[in-house]
Amino acid sequence: MARLTRDDVLKLAQLAQIDLSEDEIKRFQGEISEILEYVALLEAVNLDNLEPTDQVTGLVSVMRDDTIIDYGITPAALLNNVPATLNDQIKVKRTLT
Amino acid sequence: MSDWPSISELAGQVQTGKQTATALVEKSLQIISDKKTYNAILWTTEKRARQRAKVIDGKIKKGESLGRLAGVPFIAKDNFLVFGAETTAASNILKGFNAPYQATAIEKLEAEGAICVAKANLDAFGHGASTENSDFMITKNPHDKTRVAGGSSGGPAAAVVLNMAPFAIGTDTGGSIRQPSSFSGCVGYKPTYGLVSRNGVIAMASSTDVIGPLTSSVADAALILDVIAGRDGLDSTTVERDKSSYTKLNPKLKGKKFGVIKEYLSDDVDSVVKKSVVGAITELKKSGAEIRELSLSSVPLALAVYYILCPAEISSNLGRYDGQRYGYSYKEARNLEESYKKTRSVGFGAEAKRRIMIGTYVLSSGYYDAFYLKAQIVRTKLINEFNEAFKSVDFLIGPVAPTAAFKIGENTKDPLKMYLSDIMTVAASLVGIPSISIPISESGSLPVGLQIMAPQKADLELLSVAKAAEAVLA
Numbered sequence: 001m002a003r004l005t006r007d008d009v010l011k012l013a014q015l016a017q018i019d020l021s022e023d024e025i026k027r028f029q030g031e032i033s034e035i036l037e038y039v040a041l042l043e044a045v046n047l048d049n050l051e052p053t054d055q056v057t058g059l060v061s062v063m064r065d066d067t068i069i070d071y072g073i074t075p076a077a078l079l080n081n082v083p084a085t086l087n088d089q090i091k092v093k094r095t096l097t
Numbered sequence: 098m099s100d101w102p103s104i105s106e107l108a109g110q111v112q113t114g115k116q117t118a119t120a121l122v123e124k125s126l127q128i129i130s131d132k133k134t135y136n137a138i139l140w141t142t143e144k145r146a147r148q149r150a151k152v153i154d155g156k157i158k159k160g161e162s163l164g165r166l167a168g169v170p171f172i173a174k175d176n177f178l179v180f181g182a183e184t185t186a187a188s189n190i191l192k193g194f195n196a197p198y199q200a201t202a203i204e205k206l207e208a209e210g211a212i213c214v215a216k217a218n219l220d221a222f223g224h225g226a227s228t229e230n231s232d233f234m235i236t237k238n239p240h241d242k243t244r245v246a247g248g249s250s251g252g253p254a255a256a257v258v259l260n261m262a263p264f265a266i267g268t269d270t271g272g273s274i275r276q277p278s279s280f281s282g283c284v285g286y287k288p289t290y291g292l293v294s295r296n297g298v299i300a301m302a303s304s305t306d307v308i309g310p311l312t313s314s315v316a317d318a319a320l321i322l323d324v325i326a327g328r329d330g331l332d333s334t335t336v337e338r339d340k341s342s343y344t345k346l347n348p349k350l351k352g353k354k355f356g357v358i359k360e361y362l363s364d365d366v367d368s369v370v371k372k373s374v375v376g377a378i379t380e381l382k383k384s385g386a387e388i389r390e391l392s393l394s395s396v397p398l399a400l401a402v403y404y405i406l407c408p409a410e411i412s413s414n415l416g417r418y419d420g421q422r423y424g425y426s427y428k429e430a431r432n433l434e435e436s437y438k439k440t441r442s443v444g445f446g447a448e449a450k451r452r453i454m455i456g457t458y459v460l461s462s463g464y465y466d467a468f469y470l471k472a473q474i475v476r477t478k479l480i481n482e483f484n485e486a487f488k489s490v491d492f493l494i495g496p497v498a499p500t501a502a503f504k505i506g507e508n509t510k511d512p513l514k515m516y517l518s519d520i521m522t523v524a525a526s527l528v529g530i531p532s533i534s535i536p537i538s539e540s541g542s543l544p545v546g547l548q549i550m551a552p553q554k555a556d557l558e559l560l561s562v563a564k565a566a567e568a569v570l571a
Binding site for chain 2 (some may be wrong): 009011012015016018019020024025028031032034035036038039040041043045048050051052053054055056057059061062064067069070071073074077078080081082083084090092093094095096097
């Protein structure tokens with residue numbers, strides 16, 4: 001497997017919504033390449049037509065009654081952790097510039 | 098050995114008035130304060146703990162029956178939502194977060210009378226094997242301060258070994274309860290996947306995250322599991338628990354068939370670890386256990402599978418930290434996108450960023466089939482091999498980690514080397530089976546754990562045989 005290029009790292013950072021410093025770009029380029037090279041050892045495995053595993057419980061479409069349950073959590077307790085509020089609503093920065 | 102009597106004995110003492118919850122909480126807080134330099138604890142919940150102790154003592158005076166954990170102090174890993182202190186998962190991005198509700202496991206422990214006294218350190222979000230990825234402090238090994246306590250539940254493991262409380266509660270995604278238990282010298286139990294509700298626990302990799310106890314004995318672990326196990330409407334991945342109690346142990350070694358996983362005793366394993374584990378296995382054999390060696394050919398692939406699936410799930414689970422609804426938020430951003438990016442850049446540590454980016458890579462178009470899908474298929478192969486093995490043996494056995502506790506700083510420059518510390522614990526996580534670490538090393542040396550694994554939902558059988566093994570190996 002080819003090592004990640006600087007552009008690959010920048011693209012991943014963009015997809016993950018993270019800004020990287022120059023040091024981080026250099027560091028991650030090497031480290032992530034090394035980790036991807038290690039996990040690429042799966043390339044040689046014979047898959048024997050097996051199905052992928054998403055989860056191990058075997059539970060399918062767990063449903064509950066469609067009723068309102070009062071968990072005793074107040075909007076005030078939730079809004080208490082919000083960085084910026086206005087009229088009991090979450091306030092965010094402008095989306096268009 | 099623990100300074101505390103068994104948990105059931107302690108609760109009995111409180112219930113019968115021989116001891117007060119207040120005295121136990123004070124003892125716990127005192128030890129936490131005396132042993133502060135080990136960095137096991139991020140912060141205490143002392144105000145709330147003292148209030149709860151007072152209420153419990155008052156009820157007992159009035160003749161009320163409390164519960165199986167009456168007045169027993171405990172410590173929660175800081176990725177559990179708990180009242181009385183902030184909940185951060187040892188990450189800067191959650192600094193100052195106040196839980197608006199408590200985790201189901203915490204609620205269940207409290208309903209039986211237990212009292213949370215402190216929040217313990219971890220690798221931020223559980224990403225690590227040494228607590229060196231904590232954004233706040235590095236937990237030191239109780240046996241050697243120059244070494245790590247293991248991780249990610251290094252804080253809880255060290256806290257139990259240092260007698261800060263009779264038990265701690267942690268999480269295990271790829272070994273995060275078992276490996277620090279092995280490194281620090283306590284019992285660490287990872288239940289069957291889905292047996293304990295994850296509601297109110299900060300998610301790492303949802304398809305392997307489980308909750309379990311860290312204790313001084315197998316009997317204590319069984320009692321805590323019995324309290325926290327069971328279906329929960331707030332976690333749709335929970336499975337039905339056994340109808341009978343997990344405390345009804347039948348400790349027996351005679352006639353039990355143990356499979357020694359050959360791949361876990363290769364030349365890559367440290368000689369001291371190997372010697373301890375082989376010695377323990379010999380002791381089990383002397384007590385009537387049937388030992389056979391077997392090979393699980395996909396086991397050497399498990400770590401690669403884990404380090405594809407786990408970062409993939411992490412990249413998804415950490416998507417919620419965007420600085421808008423809770424946690425750190427970059428105030429000077431000019432628009433929403435900049436707010437997301439700067440918040441995550443400043444708020445996340447190096448390991449979280451690394452895992453998010455690896456996860457993003459393996460899930461991205463063009464690489465999904467070669468990495469993510471392939472890992473999911475090899476996971477099936479691994480599950481099939483374990484199922485096949487459990488047709489001929491009752492339990493699988495081996496080391497917990499390839500080494501004893503390593504030096505602080507020894508592996509921080511090389512993330513891949515750090516990941517290799519999980520090589521013997523990730524298989525049980527991917528297969529979803531229960532697994533326990535019990536201390537086996539001789540006195541004077543660094544602790545080493547023995548790992549025993551059982552089929553899915555055979556938690557009672559595993560705890561039973563672990564109790565028998567504990568008696569022989571003590």
